[in-house]
Amino acid sequence: MASKYFRLSSLGRSSNLRDEDDEIEAAAAICMLQQKRRRGGSVPGHRVYNRDRAGADKQLMADYFVERSLYNEDHFRRRFRMRLELFCDLVKKLAAANSYFAQNNNCVGQAGFTPTHKCAVAIKMLAYGGPADALDDHLKMGESTVLLTLKKFVQTIIQVYGQEWLRPPTAEEMKHILQVNAARGFPGMLGSIDCMHWEWSSCPTGHHGMYKGHKGKPTLILEAVATEDLRIWHAFFGMPGSHNDINVLDRSPVFDNLANGCVPPVEFTVNGNDYHLGYYLADGIYPDWATLVKSIPAPANNKDGWFAERQEACRKDVERAFGVLQAKWKILHYPARLWKPSDLRDIMMACIILHNMIIADERGSDLPHIENREWPGPSDPPVNNIAEMMDAYTVIKNKETCYELRKDLVEHIWAMKGSS
Template structure:
């Protein structure tokens, strides 16, 4: 599929009919760089391929993987996925928890807050495209799921942070449960780094666009590995798709969609709701598990 997408990987002859490198050579060097994190010039003795060709092969390979497989292995979660995520959160004691948030990248790249400001994850909430999640905790109603996060994240109701200096048994129990549940995302990153050592290396060498393609390609390949280890007969691959681009109309009036976007935008960043949700979760966890 990569060869069909990018003719660069197809073996060719030059003008004097010298046969060039075949696709297996280029892809082998690329996979060794992704998996072992070795330098480009390390491949010369192993596969008889030049440094510049290795770099170009990696850049083209990861871009091809992202273009070909993103719709399947890097898609937004659908309703069935959301239900599974909420079930995992409930097992940890956190009702309607979508997961843990801890943006990470290659050393030398953005930190958590910089990545958050450019992330599409929460723009989906603001635009009203996320699956509806309505729930009640401790007698208070909420309309969005949330992610567990560490202290550097802003006080948004879409984040439930730990308590740095817990006071009393309730807060101590909450902080312990939150930090324990957050280890899931750390384990996920650890597995990704174990499979693809390139994500542990320095990022200064690569262009920003290539960095994004490398990270996405590693995640896609990781998801392929997970799928291959599972029973594929029980996986639903009938994903909904949108054919073509719908026509866009520009309006200068305050539409209902605009009002909804503004309301969602303010709700996501409402500090009062963030504090109330944390207090309700502290009480919920204590009543469910702490005083037993």
């Protein structure tokens, strides 16, 4: 094209040619050279794949969703990580909340993917964590559409279910948690707390210094609180991997509701002493706070050794929750390949929401259904009095209470062992 331009320019300077026609042709050539290629539309040389969307959807329905399906509900639960009834309810609510999941026609009038088809693709991506184009052969959805569907899916999951399944426990739920943990030897315990790293393989090289920590690879950190039933009641995700558990705790809102007086009171007695703050079991890296109970690293006697054994056994609740979360949603087990931390956060939170939903659906619960008006407020409510909040954090971080509580728990658990 450049040689044509120079040829036309030289011809335009020749007096033997028609000046007007040559000037028009030269101007057109210059415009073609200078004009940038517009984005969108058809790409020259790009192959268009005529995927049989209707056939793939028909096959998907015949495999799982018709009366006499090819695969039974056990197959569905193993492959989609949830019961068929829960998946159908999820599809219905997501289609009502986001028009993207409704079936629409494209510009030539062809029917697009059904809501069930789109949700099945998103669940498969979360459950298996493979490359996006791996679903093209049997679900007939291109790579870019798979990634868009995944992002829309996790965003809508958070929008529809986040308020219900990512919240602190209510008074009735907390009562149930306290009863279960008291029977295990830890009255006043609300759960166990720890952190998990998710490797980020697509982390920009310029950010490696911030996201690379003791793991040796760029990671993002999830802080979570879990109970014995593996329900995750608190999730704080997104801190760079160069931080440790203490840095994450200092920035986490896990105790903000307690400091602002937005949680139900916890009153319990251990070894004849009264306490007014619930606590979490933690590992040795955490600080000595009144709301954290750690193990004894070098037990000097049988009492301390028995307490350390029981504390470390119950603290594994959160470790088990991490293991189940990563085993159920393999996308969290493999290195993350998306580019934006916000997308990774949406995926993590959506997986936790689905994890909690499946636990409640499969194990059942004797707790009453929580209406919207009964849910607690946001995890980080506005602070009306800074001085009162600072005083509350002084109580939360009290070391003397931490040592006294652990001492009383040692005696309490030893007494429980003797009585048994």
